[in-house]
Amino acid sequence: MQNNEEFLKVKVSTQREILSEVVRQLKLAVPAAFELEIEAAEQGSLSRADALMDMRFLDKSTLRFAVEVKTTIDRSGLLRVIETATSDKNNTLFIAARYISMPAQQELKKLGVSFADATGNIFIAAPKMGLLISNRGMDMDPWRKPGRPKASLTGISTELVIRALIDNREPYLTSELARESGTSRGSAYWVLDKLEEGSFITRDKKRSIEKVEWKELLTAWAAESDFFKTNTTTSYIAPRGLEQLLANLKTIDQELYSATGTIAAVGYKSSAGLYTAMLYSTDPEALANKLGLRQTDRGANVLLAYPNSDGPLQRTTDFEGVRIVSAPQAYRDLMSGPGRNPEEAKNLLDWMVQSDGIWRK
Numbered sequence: 001m002q003n004n005e006e007f008l009k010v011k012v013s014t015q016r017e018i019l020s021e022v023v024r025q026l027k028l029a030v031p032a033a034f035e036l037e038i039e040a041a042e043q044g045s046l047s048r049a050d051a052l053m054d055m056r057f058l059d060k061s062t063l064r065f066a067v068e069v070k071t072t073i074d075r076s077g078l079l080r081v082i083e084t085a086t087s088d089k090n091n092t093l094f095i096a097a098r099y100i101s102m103p104a105q106q107e108l109k110k111l112g113v114s115f116a117d118a119t120g121n122i123f124i125a126a127p128k129m130g131l132l133i134s135n136r137g138m139d140m141d142p143w144r145k146p147g148r149p150k151a152s153l154t155g156i157s158t159e160l161v162i163r164a165l166i167d168n169r170e171p172y173l174t175s176e177l178a179r180e181s182g183t184s185r186g187s188a189y190w191v192l193d194k195l196e197e198g199s200f201i202t203r204d205k206k207r208s209i210e211k212v213e214w215k216e217l218l219t220a221w222a223a224e225s226d227f228f229k230t231n232t233t234t235s236y237i238a239p240r241g242l243e244q245l246l247a248n249l250k251t252i253d254q255e256l257y258s259a260t261g262t263i264a265a266v267g268y269k270s271s272a273g274l275y276t277a278m279l280y281s282t283d284p285e286a287l288a289n290k291l292g293l294r295q296t297d298r299g300a301n302v303l304l305a306y307p308n309s310d311g312p313l314q315r316t317t318d319f320e321g322v323r324i325v326s327a328p329q330a331y332r333d334l335m336s337g338p339g340r341n342p343e344e345a346k347n348l349l350d351w352m353v354q355s356d357g358i359w360r361k
Contacts, residue, residue, distance in 0.1 A: 100140060226336045258325050311329070
């Protein structure tokens with residue numbers, strides 16, 4: 001097998017270069033006894049595929065493939081590739097790529113779709129002809145630059161799934177995760193595919209979630225997401241001070257709110273003094289009236305947030321009569337909060353790492 005340095009010398013930037021290297025790898029993998037002839041033809045007027053590939057056998061029978069050429073294919077983009085494949089109905093679909101990830105390879109095999117990549121990962125199945133060719137190439141893309149692949153961690157469904165993954169101790173099924181997060185199963189699968197390709201989660205062969213790299217996922221989510229961008233916030237003053245505000249919170253219906261920021265951090269570990277109260281509510285005006293708050297543009301010490309989803313209100317905890325958000329939600333909100341909040345977030349994260357048996361359900 002070639003090593004990474006040898007692969008890096010191979011030019012696989014264009015469709016033509018990818019196809020040429022894939023054909024070369026196919027010829028290396030096919031046993032000499034088969035005496036196969038593989039020819040790749042540019043697309044013609046009779047086919048809308050990227051290329052046509054004929055495999056000729058010793059008995060002169062021919063298997064023709066309509067080839068879709070891609071740079072890289074991961075599992076999250078796999079179904080999209082198949083759905084948009086333009087091969088005609090008379091020819092069998094074949095996927096050629098510079099590199100096809102291991103999860104994508106497994107899924108293609110399940111679907112019975114033939115494929116090959118430029119590192120030598122090959123699977124060709126033609127049951128009617130009694131043909132099965134399989135070869136293992138590289139487990140990682142040798143042409144990929146170092147670093148974790150970028151996956152967007154924003155959007156309502158994505159954030160709901162991320163919160164559920166971090167809050168709940170694995171293992172669990174995707175159906176259980178969808179139910180816990182409040183998303184559809186299709187949305188959950190889509191988000192999990194992105195997170196798996198980003199190495200934030202690990203799934204088994206049955207697609208159950210085995211491992212969640214929760215610290216890495218939480219910090220990455222907090223870096224992309226933002227308390228102020230994902231909520232509609234209004235600034236208020238608590239005329240009688242924040243200590244009285246906390247006392248008042250213990251006397252009202254907890255369905256009206258969920259406290260985050262410093263108030264929530266105190267519920268999980270000691271924190272700095274309270275100087276800004278951050279509260280979620282699906283009815284901020286009613287909450288403000290209950291607490292006797294005055295709306296202001298300057299000198300605010302209370303922020304009321306109307307969330308873009310019910311995520312911040314999921315899996316809350318009662319702390320000394322005050323409803324607080326989960327630890328991961330508090331961390332995310334503190335990271336984009338005012339003043340010393342980001343420093344509080346880092347202290348909270350240190351506690352979470354040492355105490356994940358306490359806050360993860």
